[in-house]
Amino acid sequence: xxxxxxxxxxxxxxxxxxxxxxxxxxxxxxxxxxxxxxxxxxxxxxxxxxxxxxxxxxxxxxxxxxxxxxxxxxxxxxxxxxxxxxxxxxxxxxxxxxxxxxxxxx
Amino acid sequence: xxxxxxxxxxxxxxxxxxxxxxxxxxxxxxxxxxxxxxxxxxxxxxxxxxxxxxxxxxxxxxxxxxxxxxxxxxxxxxxxxxxxxxxxxxxxxxxxxxxxxxxxxxxxxxxxxxxxxxxxxxxxxxxxxxxxxxxxxxxxxxxxxxxxxxxxxxxxxxxxxxxxxxxxxxxxxxxxxxxxxxxxxxxxxxxxxxxxxxxxxxxxxxxxxxxxxxxxxxxxxxxxx
Numbered sequence: 001x002x003x004x005x006x007x008x009x010x011x012x013x014x015x016x017x018x019x020x021x022x023x024x025x026x027x028x029x030x031x032x033x034x035x036x037x038x039x040x041x042x043x044x045x046x047x048x049x050x051x052x053x054x055x056x057x058x059x060x061x062x063x064x065x066x067x068x069x070x071x072x073x074x075x076x077x078x079x080x081x082x083x084x085x086x087x088x089x090x091x092x093x094x095x096x097x098x099x100x101x102x103x104x105x106x
Numbered sequence: 107x108x109x110x111x112x113x114x115x116x117x118x119x120x121x122x123x124x125x126x127x128x129x130x131x132x133x134x135x136x137x138x139x140x141x142x143x144x145x146x147x148x149x150x151x152x153x154x155x156x157x158x159x160x161x162x163x164x165x166x167x168x169x170x171x172x173x174x175x176x177x178x179x180x181x182x183x184x185x186x187x188x189x190x191x192x193x194x195x196x197x198x199x200x201x202x203x204x205x206x207x208x209x210x211x212x213x214x215x216x217x218x219x220x221x222x223x224x225x226x227x228x229x230x231x232x233x234x235x236x237x238x239x240x241x242x243x244x245x246x247x248x249x250x251x252x253x254x255x256x257x258x259x260x261x262x263x264x265x266x267x268x269x270x271x272x273x274x275x276x277x278x279x280x281x282x283x284x285x286x287x288x289x290x291x292x293x294x295x296x297x298x299x300x301x302x303x304x305x306x307x308x309x310x311x312x313x314x315x316x317x318x319x320x321x322x323x324x325x326x327x328x329x330x331x
Contacts, residue, residue, distance in 0.1 A: 034232060036231050036284060038231075038258065050287060054286055076279075083259060088262045089275075093279055095280065095281045096282040097285045
């Protein structure tokens with residue numbers, strides 16, 4: 001039976017699923033970071049797991065592929081969560097893919 | 107030092123049917139900081155054999171061969187072929203490849219469908235990420251800071267400035283394509299185009315409809331969000 005007893009490598013399986021509530025980490029490292037500052041610390045939900053897993057392009061930007069791959073997750077964040085004084089419709093949202101190392105369960 | 111005009115004549119340049127004097131064709135001002143930086147990095151990369159000059163030249167040809175007409179043909183096919191539309195929404199890249207549009211790198215494409223309930227808008231707040239294999243180079247305003255900043259802060263006002271009023275009961279989804287994936291909008295097929303051929307439909311699909319700043323519409327006809 002496929003899957004029975006199969007051990008997967010670290011990072012091989014996505015750790016979040018569509019619908020999971022997540023928070024973008026509030027780190028401020030120095031370097032080429034693709035997680036926009038305006039989204040750090042904001043809460044949203046996973047819309048989609050981007051397959052296949054990919055190298056961390058922030059590391060790749062420095063010529064370091066860092067070996068193992070992880071997933072990107074396309075997440076949805078309400079615009080009212082990002083901008084408290086947002087005046088558009090309440091359901092308007094921001095959609096963006098974020099690398100696994102930048103997300104935690106919310 | 108000789109004047110440019112004098113050099114011009116000596117070079118035996120054929121003016122054809124015009125005889126008026128004009129400035130030297132091409133840039134005359136000194137290269138700027140980023141021009142010098144680009145040249146230095148390019149020459150270093152060639153010297154270190156990461157790639158050759160011919161590969162750079164070829165890649166420019168590759169990019170120049172892409173333009174919004176390709177995306178328009180993809181959209182028109184999706185409008186007339188439900189199976190293709192489903193494949194396009196499931197995997198944008200694979201559907202475009204099936205259509206003969208090659209992707210020259212590892213970038214995936216996600217196609218977002220505009221509906222009566224949802225309007226999609228594409229931006230790259232970081233710089234200029236854009237579905238180049240399908241649409242070619244992005245317009246200048248797409249790369250300019252005002253669009254990049256305001257599209258995620260006040261998308262409805264930005265859309266209104268493009269002449270696109272989104273009703274309050276329609277959800278606006280802004281896609282910030284800063285990381286791995288590129289995005290393209292599948293606009294709504296305009297009402298009244300039931301009898302249009304695929305080619306006629308493709309003619310209604312402009313670059314801006316696939317970025318999501320305007321709807322596709324029949325000229326002088328009704329518009330849909």
